[in-house]
Structures are given as structure tokens and as C-alpha cells.
Amino acid sequence: MNDEPLDTLVLGGGAAGLSGALTLARSRRSVLVLDAGEPRNAPAAGVHAFLTRDGLPPAELVRLGRAEVESYGGRVRPGTAVAARRVGDLFAVDTVDGETLHARRLLVATGLVDELPDLPGVRELWGRDVLHCPYCHGWEVRDQPLAVLGTGPGSLHQVKLFRQLTADLVYLRHHAPEPTAEEAEELAALGIPVVDEEVTGLEITDDRLSGVRLASGRVLPRTALALAPRFVARSAVLEDLGVPVADHPWGGRYAAAEDVTGQTAVPGVWIAGNVGDLSAQVVAAAAAGTLAGARINADLVVEDTARAVARHREGAVA
Structure with missing residues (x-):
């Protein structure tokens, strides 16, 4: 002292x-x-x-x-x-x-x-292929196959921000609220498919994201995932x-x-x-x-x- x-x-x-x-x-x-x-x-x-x-x-x-x-x-x-x-x-x-x-x-x-979702692969890729801020990291994943993981009420806002950076975008609703009729129309107008299956983990190949694993066992090929912690x-x-x-x-x-x-x-x-x-x-x-x-x-x-x-x-x- x-x-x-x-x-x-x-x-x-x-x-x-x-x-x-x-x-x-x-x-x-x-x-x-x-x-x-x-x-x-x-x-x-x-x-x-x-x-x-x-x-x-x-x-x-x-x-x-x-x-x-x-x-x-x-x-x-x-x-x-x-x-x-x-x-x-x-x-x-x-x-x-x-x-x-x-x-x-x-x-x-x-x-x-x-505080990240408890999903295999998320923490390992956090800050690289798993992102949250379009202004901090969006340019680096522009035009890539991208998915946004629904984690809460703010997820749809995040979807719209990342749509500006890539046309190949999928919204994985996961645990987020179901879109209202107005929100569903916005997603459709922007050409953003909605996947209602729960996400169970990430697929990693050579230390990089290669896909998102769904509850059905299907793997959706993606090279970047955005989520809101x-x-x-x-x-x-x-x-x-x-x-x-x-x-x-x-x-x-x-x-x-x-x-x-x-x-x-x-x-x-x-x-x-x-x-x-x-x-x-x-x-x-x-x-x-x-x-x-x-x-x-x-x-x-x-x-x-x-x-x-x-x-x-x-x-x-x-």
C-alpha cells in the first residue's frame, strides 16, 4: 500500500x-x-x-x-x-x-x-470463424456461406446486418423466438432461408469451420457463423x-x-x-x-x- x-x-x-x-x-x-x-x-x-x-x-x-x-x-x-x-x-x-x-x-x-452458447466447437472458433459483430469481422467473411444462430430477441437484427455482407446467408432459429408474420415476410424478401431445427454443434476441418450440425444429423456447409453472446x-x-x-x-x-x-x-x-x-x-x-x-x-x-x-x-x- x-x-x-x-x-x-x-x-x-x-x-x-x-x-x-x-x-x-x-x-x-x-x-x-x-x-x-x-x-x-x-x-x-x-x-x-x-x-x-x-x-x-x-x-x-x-x-x-x-x-x-x-x-x-x-x-x-x-x-x-x-x-x-x-x-x-x-x-x-x-x-x-x-x-x-x-x-x-x-x-x-x-x-x-x-457468455457463449454451450455448443461443441463454438468456443474453439470464437473470434475467428464464429463471430458476433458485422463491423468488427464482417468484411473478413464477405461473400462466404454464412449462418446466423438464433440466440435471442436480437438475432433477427443481426441477420439483417450480415445480409449486407453476403447473399449466401441462412438463419438458424435454434432457441430464438419464432419470427412474426412481418419478420417472416422481411426474411423472405431478403432471400434468407429459415432453418427451424435445433443446432447441436459445429463441424471443424483443419481448425476451420466447415459446417453446422443439426438435430436431424444433417450438416449444413458453412464457413462462418454469427451469433449474439x-x-x-x-x-x-x-x-x-x-x-x-x-x-x-x-x-x-x-x-x-x-x-x-x-x-x-x-x-x-x-x-x-x-x-x-x-x-x-x-x-x-x-x-x-x-x-x-x-x-x-x-x-x-x-x-x-x-x-x-x-x-x-x-x-x-x-
Whole structure:
């Protein structure tokens, strides 16, 4: 435990956390990024739709980001927060290693967990041939034989997005609700067949997807499968502090912010990235971190000024 509290402790060392830390470090704030080392996008070959960084491997983006933060005096190190509480004017955060860190402000950018369907082959191919985001990975599977797995109410929206990328598309309804008459007409108009059989697993050939196995035993040849996981924010520390966590209409849970800067209902606590925005791509998470970092610095400036005025008045009285 350090005697001098940090200006800001950042939990999470992905695009959101590092961008927030960079903004704070450039404002000459003492900032530490605690990174659990569990990046959500680790299976992906590259980051996409990130201007000037398209195709960059996720690990390389993090490496570059860490170096930039450290070049301005910020610190980044491994660690996992397991509990948090307020102690007077500070936050005390306990780590899995038994350490307690103290900070004036918290930026929580711990991301989310993708809860995948329990089907053989899905986890093995996740981030490669099994995808969820048309903007992150759709171009890479354009014009291929593609299927969308129905996992919930949002699946039909996903079907329409991927139809833009390939004409050879099949909707595997699986466990999703049966389309309404209007939805069935839309699918027919777009030339998207609907398969009502349950999916039992994936066929893998030479470490790549070759087909989708149905309950009848039939294998539908496909080279890519899109599905919508259940997105669950890593929000335990936030819940310790009383930050509201809400259910998403399409499944999953996210932490709630009070405004666009990521400020929460708990004074002194900000969020950025997927922990509060389940659909944020890497570039959006980075932008959210930058905005949160700037707002945290401004909040600290207000507090620093008030303290300076109080000291000034004490000196004048003396």
C-alpha cells in the first residue's frame, strides 16, 4: 500500500482504460492502470474499424498504448481488483494479491464477458470463424456461406446486418423466438432461408469451420457463423460501491452511467468501454476512456482549487 494516494486508479488495461490513463497522465495526474490481463478481443486476429489502426493485432494495440501511458509518467501493471469501498475522501481497492490501493478517483474499464452458447466447437472458433459483430469481422467473411444462430430477441437484427455482407446467408432459429408474420415476410424478401431445427454443434476441418450440425444429423456447409453472446459486464467492484447495474433488453448486464462522460451515480467513480456500453467497438471504447479521463481531471481540478482556497483563507486569518 502506498502512503500517497493516487489521483486516479484505472481498473482495466484495454483501449478504454489506457485512453483514460493517457489523458490523465498528460494532465500530470498520478495514475495507475491495474490490468487483469483478460482482454475480450484476444482471439481476434486484428482490430477493425479503428481509423489508422485497422487490422492491428489486439495485443499490439495494448502494447503501444501502455508505452504511451508510461511515456507521460503513468504506470501500468498486472493486477485484479476484487473489492472496493470508500474510506473518507478516498477509495480503497483490494487486489487479488492482498494489496490495498488508495485513490481519489476511480475509472472502471473492466469490460465484459461473452457468455457463449454451450455448443461443441463454438468456443474453439470464437473470434475467428464464429463471430458476433458485422463491423468488427464482417468484411473478413464477405461473400462466404454464412449462418446466423438464433440466440435471442436480437438475432433477427443481426441477420439483417450480415445480409449486407453476403447473399449466401441462412438463419438458424435454434432457441430464438419464432419470427412474426412481418419478420417472416422481411426474411423472405431478403432471400434468407429459415432453418427451424435445433443446432447441436459445429463441424471443424483443419481448425476451420466447415459446417453446422443439426438435430436431424444433417450438416449444413458453412464457413462462418454469427451469433449474439450474452454480454455480462465485469461489474463486481462497481456493485461494491453501489453503482447501478441494469439488465439489457436483449440479455446481459451493464453498469449504468449518469452522462456521456461515464460519470456514475456514485461521486468519484467513472466507467468507460464495454462495462457500460455492451456494443462499443474498440475505437468507441477508446473515445469513452478519453472523455472520462478529461472529466475526471476537471473534477480533480475543482477539488484542488477548493482546497487551495481553504488553505489561502487559513493563511490570511493567521
